[in-house]
Amino acid sequence: MDRVKVSILGSTGLVGQWMVKLLANHSFIEVIKLSASPGKVGRKYGEVVHWFLPGDVPEYARDLVLVSTDPSDHKDVDVVLSALPNDVANAVESKLLASGLNVISNASPERMNPRVPLINPEVNWNHLTVLREVKGNWLVKNPNCTAAIISMPLKPINELIRELHIVTLQSVSGAGYLGISYLAIDGNVIPFIKGEEEKIDAEINKMLGNQYVDHYVPWGKNVYVTTTRVPVKYGHMAVIHAVLNDSIDQKQIIERLRGFRSFPQEQELPTAPREPIKVLDRVDAPQPMRDLDPMAVSVGRVLVRNNILRMVVLGDNLVRGAAGITILTLETMKALKIL
Amino acid sequence: MDRVKVSILGSTGLVGQWMVKLLANHSFIEVIKLSASPGKVGRKYGEVVHWFLPGDVPEYARDLVLVSTDPSDHKDVDVVLSALPNDVANAVESKLLASGLNVISNASPERMNPRVPLINPEVNWNHLTVLREVKGNWLVKNPNCTAAIISMPLKPINELIRELHIVTLQSVSGAGYLGISYLAIDGNVIPFIKGEEEKIDAEINKMLGNQYVDHYVPWGKNVYVTTTRVPVKYGHMAVIHAVLNDSIDQKQIIERLRGFRSFPQEQELPTAPREPIKVLDRVDAPQPMRDLDPMAVSVGRVLVRNNILRMVVLGDNLVRGAAGITILTLETMKALKIL
Amino acid sequence: MDRVKVSILGSTGLVGQWMVKLLANHSFIEVIKLSASPGKVGRKYGEVVHWFLPGDVPEYARDLVLVSTDPSDHKDVDVVLSALPNDVANAVESKLLASGLNVISNASPERMNPRVPLINPEVNWNHLTVLREVKGNWLVKNPNCTAAIISMPLKPINELIRELHIVTLQSVSGAGYLGISYLAIDGNVIPFIKGEEEKIDAEINKMLGNQYVDHYVPWGKNVYVTTTRVPVKYGHMAVIHAVLNDSIDQKQIIERLRGFRSFPQEQELPTAPREPIKVLDRVDAPQPMRDLDPMAVSVGRVLVRNNILRMVVLGDNLVRGAAGITILTLETMKALKIL
């Protein structure tokens, strides 16, 4: 397979570091540029990065000299992967797109742009096919971390659902390494995350809907979401109460979830989890400290009572919810020969 | 007002300690006996208790010699207050009742007994009036800590509700001082609390229903509950999505909640909060570390969208949810002249 | 007693908030100006401050309009109290001094200036008397929070000591409300606090030494210090191994510590703790969650073996270590008629 050359924007942040780590020794994606904020440009990645992840900085990245976000610094790249913070992403990504570059981005701006596919590969890889009809370069967005995790177990049962009640318990790393102070969150719950509830509702509706070249038709279900921040380091959890059109045997639900496979699994893409939804039988699962999987979503406490399906969902907000989903999207595009 | 003489069962546990503390200098309730497990009987409370609460052991309690749970040790008492653990409560309380004593208890056994009033004073003080028709001694139960907190803001809007979706985030103290180890819960969420979901559903339906001398008629609404344990020390939180019969202006909801007053407020009972439901305007309220009130319930994030009312509720699981509710129940019974 | 008019610099930070709180209803100190960073100037304190402390913003402060740090905004003030961060303190305080104002400051610059008294009132109130010989306005500094706590139990035994080995376990609030992120410190220990070890050594030597108008003579003992940051919210702890000149009975040490009273106690100053050193007998004391006192220092685990005295010391880094010590210093100066 041809190699794909990429650069990573925001490479020294938590999500950027995960991209750097996950792309070490990738079978066909090659990182040739790492970019960071102006103060770090020109210095070696290994000397500048405050490495937060287990293990050491991957060897290939250590001596890469950090470049700017300017298009001129990304000329020989096939795709730019963006792990930029939301507040700077729009300006930078717009410039890169205007210069003719392809971008896959985790940042929130333009996610709801009707022409921009919003992709969680197992859920709506087929939305990518609209890009075949697009001339020139493109922008692909990945969803909000929580929407990425929640949309997975909704996919195989989506036509059974009438309405959703979702309460999230989201980890501190979702706000970045320095995002929340110990005094603010230790032993506490903050039942508010700015903008998050609206994003989850809209993005789930976009991903579970239909995408066309210049517009999309949303799924069209009411998604009532309350988000909370809890003193957990890694892993977002969500309790889902799904109002179903009819009651249905809960064993059937579990079978559908367990049996779910999609394009990334069929193609055996390098970053795809073999089993994207792990249904756990332990009565007190899933727990962030015990059951977190980088790319698969863990589901527990599945129960149907009347026409209400309850399940508890857990996923890795930094990998499935951010760095990993971007890479899997790129792998999917390659397999679809869009790239 | 005549003084009421009480004894406290389980006085060295977390809930028992709160009873001991709240009854120091009470205007008409007098603690004359403290009881504890066999190994501690005969020793002074102040020497035996591992005091967990802020401040010192109240002076009145220090030199009280601990008695057993045997009826003979509670003869000259008007009411026995029980803070016993659920697993020993049934045997002990049955014996006390058989001997002719009155009991108000926090423990779970007999809560759903059709003849036993289950009381959260502001919510269903009127259920106590059936005891006027009862000859001899009585048993009154207080609800599960989470049911005590959640039932409060449901009361003033209960006739608007068709169905409830509730997700709780409960603190570690709900399992007792030694109940959950640091390794098990720090940085973790455990989305399962044994028996809790069933209790919350059943007890809310009992308290919001009608009580008669020998049976009760439940509220009759579906209450879908998922309970989780979070690394918070004190305070239980619940996210409530209430399906309403019709849409309703959210300002009206807030007014009803804020304006709610009940018998304990009208009677200005010593332990009654002046304002039982505090609706907080801060966008990120309520938080256990900032907004916990011993007897009032804090409500935030009130939102109506379509016919769904969302609110986040926080209450003190050890005071409103346990020790305080027992004392307020006794005060209410005294004001109703049942005692 | 004449009233003293003060302003508070850095009034919206953690230490500034404690000053605002402690000065509500003070018998002779009156806060007439609150100052904050440029972006907040001109707005009401109650609207701007993100209040971190228990209880509400004191009523007197709510409607005070924030002023700048410029001398012109502090003209009618007797003393300026500074709770500024170390990095901006020097420039601001210099300007205020140059304009003829008196300053008592918590910030680290100028603490080791030979002409500036460094004051922990119970320990070296007498150093303040040199100011009687100074014409014009003055600067008084308070020590580093840990030095404030540690110096207290050293004072009554200082002449017995030959050398000190100190290991600190310092709480997160010492770095400010937003100072340390949850991801960095939860479940972790960071055995390094920049500049702290040098400050503790130097400041203890200055406070336990002799102060003259234009120089000081240090105590002259070796103080070997290792500082660590632990996941605790409030309260700094230190384990002290003091090498004594001779062995001494540990009961005598305890008596000296317990019996210690100084000028603030004799004068019954409003902020002075009645008993500045609390020696706790509980075998596992002192603990931040159980034994923290705002102005007194708690001491436990006192043991003499050979000529080594071991004790564990705990104090409130924000009150005794910062806001409270400044107020007590002002009270002491008033009692000494320096003001």
Place this chain on the structure above:
Amino acid sequence: MDRVKVSILGSTGLVGQWMVKLLANHSFIEVIKLSASPGKVGRKYGEVVHWFLPGDVPEYARDLVLVSTDPSDHKDVDVVLSALPNDVANAVESKLLASGLNVISNASPERMNPRVPLINPEVNWNHLTVLREVKGNWLVKNPNCTAAIISMPLKPINELIRELHIVTLQSVSGAGYLGISYLAIDGNVIPFIKGEEEKIDAEINKMLGNQYVDHYVPWGKNVYVTTTRVPVKYGHMAVIHAVLNDSIDQKQIIERLRGFRSFPQEQELPTAPREPIKVLDRVDAPQPMRDLDPMAVSVGRVLVRNNILRMVVLGDNLVRGAAGITILTLETMKALKIL
């Protein structure tokens, strides 16, 4: 090499689980029996164990049926490895020894028995050689977890030391999985661990001394220790202030620590870390969350001032401090042909 057949006592506890995990796929040690408390005997390990460690229960262990601690259940075993709690260890181990079995044990009883070698392999592997002169079966003890960690960096500089001041910051797992409740330790420090200070002093003196067949001669230095429990899950830290006989260049100290290799390294024993002492240059190292190594000890903040050497030491209390040291001891004995 001949295979060694072992059984593990206390195999379902934290330390026992680590032994089970570390011995999966061992090149010459084979676990043939797992033993647990009476209530679990007769059931399969995989069904009974509440597995706390990362990853799954090793395959070999899942179907092993748990046996008792009775000698008759360990007949065909070469060595019994004991991960028993201290309070039951003595009775059980005595019985096994009396029946002629060999035992290597982590439990504290008999550690100071003059005839029993107390072994941290890199530190005093040579103490094992006295067993060559012993007829019949033997008991070997491993030290207290903190003593195991601290003794390592003391070994290569032991002859320079006159006296030690040690303050420990020990993790919660040292008290077992259920040992310390969240309410007791979160956000707190407990400056007392029962019996720990005496053990560390005595055991370091025994390990750094000389062992003979029927007695030992201790190192003979004063070791002043204060132990504290901190809210950290895994890893014990110690701050060491060593009073040296003379001042010495700190680079020399670092070289000695870094260059230290011992018998287990020379023999390339399977469980031996290649570099037993890792000296870290990062200014804020070592930290439990970032720098914990299973078998090596991490050292940071090395500083010599006057004749005082300061260093901060971190080690894994469950592996180097318990399960790993036992296995390494067995490997060492095999290499010494004592077994």
